[in-house]
Amino acid sequence: xxxxxxxxxxxxxxxxxxxxxxxxxxxxxxxxxxxxxxxxxxxxxxxxxxxxxxxxxxxxxxxxxxxxxxxxxxxxxxxxxxxxxxxxxxxxxxxxxxxxxxxxxxxxxxxxxxxxxxxxxxxxxxxxxxxxxxxxxxxxxxxxxxxxxxxxxxxxxxxxxxxxxxxxxxxxxxxxxxxxxxxxxxxxxxxxxxxxxxxxxxxxxxxxxxxxxxxxxxxxxxxxxxxxxxxxxxxxxxxxxxxxxxxxxxxxxxxxxxxxxxxxxxxxxxxxxxxxxxxxxxxxxxxxxxxxxxxxxxxxxxxxxxxxxxxxxxxxxxxxxxxxxxxxxxxxxxxxxxxxxxxxxxxxxxxxxxxxxxxxxxxxxxxxxxxxxxxxxxxxxxxxxxxxxxxxxxxxxxxxxxxxxxxxxxxxxxxxxxxxxxxxxxxxxxxxxxxxxxxxxxxxxxxxxxxxxxxxxxxxxxxxxxxxxxxxxxxxxxxxxxxxxxxxxxxxxxxxxxxxxxxxxxxxxxxxxxxxxxxxxxxxxxxxxxx
Amino acid sequence: xxxxxxxxxxxxxxxxxxxxxxxxxxxxxxxxxxxxxxxxxxxxxxxxxxxxxxxxxxxxxxxxxxxxxxxxxxxxxxxxxxxxxxxxxxxxxxxxxxxxxxxxxxxxxxxxxxxxxxxxxxxxxxxxxxxxxxxxxxxxxxxxxxxxxxxxxxxxxxxxxxxxxxxxxxxxxxxxxxxxxxxxxxxxxxxxxxxxxxxxxxxxxxxxxxxxxxxxxxxxxxxxxxxxxxxxxxxxxxxxxxxxxxxxxxxxxxxxxxxxxxxxxxxxxxxxxxxxxxxxxxxxxxxxxxxxxxxxxxxxxxxxxxxxxxxxxxxxxxxxxxxxxxxxx
Numbered sequence: 001x002x003x004x005x006x007x008x009x010x011x012x013x014x015x016x017x018x019x020x021x022x023x024x025x026x027x028x029x030x031x032x033x034x035x036x037x038x039x040x041x042x043x044x045x046x047x048x049x050x051x052x053x054x055x056x057x058x059x060x061x062x063x064x065x066x067x068x069x070x071x072x073x074x075x076x077x078x079x080x081x082x083x084x085x086x087x088x089x090x091x092x093x094x095x096x097x098x099x100x101x102x103x104x105x106x107x108x109x110x111x112x113x114x115x116x117x118x119x120x121x122x123x124x125x126x127x128x129x130x131x132x133x134x135x136x137x138x139x140x141x142x143x144x145x146x147x148x149x150x151x152x153x154x155x156x157x158x159x160x161x162x163x164x165x166x167x168x169x170x171x172x173x174x175x176x177x178x179x180x181x182x183x184x185x186x187x188x189x190x191x192x193x194x195x196x197x198x199x200x201x202x203x204x205x206x207x208x209x210x211x212x213x214x215x216x217x218x219x220x221x222x223x224x225x226x227x228x229x230x231x232x233x234x235x236x237x238x239x240x241x242x243x244x245x246x247x248x249x250x251x252x253x254x255x256x257x258x259x260x261x262x263x264x265x266x267x268x269x270x271x272x273x274x275x276x277x278x279x280x281x282x283x284x285x286x287x288x289x290x291x292x293x294x295x296x297x298x299x300x301x302x303x304x305x306x307x308x309x310x311x312x313x314x315x316x317x318x319x320x321x322x323x324x325x326x327x328x329x330x331x332x333x334x335x336x337x338x339x340x341x342x343x344x345x346x347x348x349x350x351x352x353x354x355x356x357x358x359x360x361x362x363x364x365x366x367x368x369x370x371x372x373x374x375x376x377x378x379x380x381x382x383x384x385x386x387x388x389x390x391x392x393x394x395x396x397x398x399x400x401x402x403x404x405x406x407x408x409x410x411x412x413x414x415x416x417x418x419x420x421x422x423x424x425x426x427x428x429x430x431x432x433x434x435x436x437x438x439x440x441x442x443x444x445x446x447x448x449x450x451x452x453x454x455x456x457x458x459x460x461x462x463x464x465x466x467x468x469x470x471x472x473x474x475x476x477x478x479x480x481x482x483x484x485x486x487x488x489x490x491x492x493x494x495x496x497x498x499x500x501x502x503x504x505x506x507x508x509x510x511x512x513x514x515x516x517x518x519x520x521x522x523x524x525x526x527x528x529x530x531x
Numbered sequence: 532x533x534x535x536x537x538x539x540x541x542x543x544x545x546x547x548x549x550x551x552x553x554x555x556x557x558x559x560x561x562x563x564x565x566x567x568x569x570x571x572x573x574x575x576x577x578x579x580x581x582x583x584x585x586x587x588x589x590x591x592x593x594x595x596x597x598x599x600x601x602x603x604x605x606x607x608x609x610x611x612x613x614x615x616x617x618x619x620x621x622x623x624x625x626x627x628x629x630x631x632x633x634x635x636x637x638x639x640x641x642x643x644x645x646x647x648x649x650x651x652x653x654x655x656x657x658x659x660x661x662x663x664x665x666x667x668x669x670x671x672x673x674x675x676x677x678x679x680x681x682x683x684x685x686x687x688x689x690x691x692x693x694x695x696x697x698x699x700x701x702x703x704x705x706x707x708x709x710x711x712x713x714x715x716x717x718x719x720x721x722x723x724x725x726x727x728x729x730x731x732x733x734x735x736x737x738x739x740x741x742x743x744x745x746x747x748x749x750x751x752x753x754x755x756x757x758x759x760x761x762x763x764x765x766x767x768x769x770x771x772x773x774x775x776x777x778x779x780x781x782x783x784x785x786x787x788x789x790x791x792x793x794x795x796x797x798x799x800x801x802x803x804x805x806x807x808x809x810x811x812x813x814x815x816x817x818x819x820x821x822x823x824x825x826x827x828x829x830x831x832x833x834x835x836x837x838x839x840x841x842x843x844x845x846x847x848x849x850x851x852x853x854x855x856x857x858x859x860x
Binding site: 037038039100101104105198199203206207213217218221222308310385389394396397475476479480491492494495496498 | 596601
């Protein structure tokens with residue numbers, strides 16, 4: 001622990017300092033300017049509206065899916081889990097672009113519905129954003145809730161049943177409070193990410209302003225950004241997010257139920273009557289969230305001439321990219337796997353300290369860790385260049401700097417996930433081990449860690465998927481030897497070569513899918529029900 | 532899961548830390564180029580340069596905004612030698628990280644394009660409208676900048692953001708140049724008709740796909756879609772447009788400045804310029820190279836002179852005004 005903390009603090013200070021360095025002087029005038037303008041107030045209001053709506057959308061999709069897949073025998077459960085997780089692998093730009101080709105002004109799906117007399121609104125604007133965000137972010141809720149549901153002591157539910165609770169009131173009064181830490185953590189991650197994401201709003205939001213796009217445009221102007229104003233908007237974003245972090249902390253404060261998990265819930269068989277609708281619902285959800293990927297895969301086989309898609313199908317787009325793919329795939333997996341290992345090691349320990357040794361120090365550490373999660377990756381990447389491009393530490397041009405940025409950006413997944421699972425674990429078990437003479441380190445490794453595994457796993461999975469998809473910081477940091485798949489995809493998009501962008505995305509999607517599916521199968525056969 | 536994965540991956544991390552960037556041996560050393568060129572152009576040009584000079588060229592490709600931000604962040608210890616093919620406005624705004632250089636054959640460069648501080652013209656690009664032929668009849672095409680303000684175009688014109696994209700800022704400055712004192716009165720209703728896009732490369736894409744009827748973009752971007760057979764057409768504004776250079780520049784204190792200079796000499800040579808004109812749909816900046824036959828000559832439409840120092844000098848003022856219109860809507 002003592003070894004890891006300084007390292008984290010160093011990272012935090014380094015980039016904290018560098019952002020300061022970039023923004024220069026700091027006055028309250030920017031805040032007065034911003035809060036005094038209807039334009040910016042509207043952006044704040046819009047951000048919060050989209051954040052909340054997307055969060056509820058993600059909950060509405062993620063919680064039932066998690067409940068059905070953990071509690072009932074569902075055919076092809078690993079496939080459902082894999083597809084749900086893959087919804088997070090939305091290729092940069094072309095994921096949102098896929099929605100536009102379906103539901104834009106000229107979208108084929110929209111025209112299709114209209115031709116049979118069903119009017120469809122376009123995907124542009126706030127409603128479209130909420131739909132896209134909900135379908136993109138529900139995997140957070142799903143992963144965390146699944147982990148929590150498989151970790152409940154079913155004696156509690158059995159007791160409720162024997163007291164005459166109906167299945168529904170049992171869920172509301174017994175199960176729900178037990179998994180609330182996990183659900184609210186998933187909701188928090190979905191809320192904050194929908195607040196911080198600028199890619200989706202800038203493509204399908206059209207003129208609907210949110211804070212993230214305002215900040216991003218100010219930060220990344222080609223002709224030198226207005227960094228004072230940009231950082232002010234970012235700080236507002238961070239404040240809104242932190243308010244929510246604290247709200248979630250209050251929600252789960254008194255939820256230390258601490259089951260002993262000696263009695264994992266059984267997986268029930270569905271009755272003849274319910275099996276079809278439940279299966280339909282599960283598959284329908286993952287189908288909807290896979291739609292953009294399906295469009296991308298379809299596009300990857302279409303013939304192209306320069307940027308324009310032609311009629312007919314072929315493998316041309318694959319032939320064009322295949323030479324450069326092995327290196328980029330290798331880098332993507334190497335960087336994200338390295339970052340995830342660091343994330344799991346540090347995140348698990350930090351979550352333990354935050355959950356078990358609450359103090360002002362650990363509380364503020366917890367909050368500070370959310371900051372790199374919210375700040376645009378490109379800003380963080382530039383901060384790292386400023387910090388690590390002169391003696392004594394020169395890291396620019398190396399793989400390490402890319403891994404470090406991914407590490408610091410994705411660490412919150414592991415920490416949040418760890419904290420929420422610790423809320424479920426009875427501290428009495430640890431006390432018992434201690435009273436039997438086990439030291440703190442031994443107790444953690446032998447007792448707490450095994451019990452935490454579902455949460456650690458969920459955190460690692462979220463971190464891995466988002467790490468392999470990392471673009472906005474990598475594009476600033478990559479050099480010839482450290483190019484990754486998302487960078488290559490983005491560069492194809494910049495060239496207007498959507499065929500090759502689609503084929504690269506498909507390769508990344510398949511490779512990630514195989515990796516995720518393998519992990520799920522391996523962990524599933526391990527007697528423990530992770531998902 | 533833990534026990535299986537931990538050790539190999541830790542070794543992998545240590546492995547990365549151990550491997551120093553391997554340099555292939557090129558007789559002339561190397562040069563590091565930051566470029567926004569299309570990958571296909573980079574792939575075609577770099578081997579030619581390497582064969583000619585014996586210098587290894589390492590290219591980092593990214594969007595022009597990413598490149599200029601990155602070069603600025605690295606100013607304490609520059610990693611790049613040359614910034615290759617990004618908009619003149621971006622280079623002008625960051626001219627303090629660039630070094631002045633007079634290349635071989637400087638006298639052959641069209642003097643109208645010699646407008647940069649510490650950067651050189653590389654190719655010339657014209658600002659145009661791209662229209663969707665399925666959505667608009669020729670009689671409905673916008674023919675002038677002022678036409679973009681027509682009420683029937685409300686929400687149907689795609690444009691990048693002038694506070695973010697260099698080319699979009701140049702389009703704003705173009706309108707101000709043409710209309711003088713009335714410039715803002717003309718530009719305001721145009722801006723209010725725009726659907727702003729986060730990325731300038733998306734503009735012709737949206738027009739090609741029928742998501743927008745009209746786009747304001749650069750000629751070479753639009754031309755790619757015409758070449759690809761998309762349902763689009765290029766319109767040259769009758770009230771005038773600018774033919775402005777994109778630039779190439781030597782980075783101040785770059786690691787291989789000598790080779791950087793050689794690269795710039797090569798990029799501006801007659802032979803390279805002829806190749807660019809044939810392959811890229813861009814226009815030459817040398818007066819001894821003629822434009823491609825596929826594009827109309829500059830004399831076929833009205834070109835207005837563009838004052839780079841005026842547009843760069845008024846950057847904050849113009850962007851604030853632009854923002855005021857947006858805020859006030």
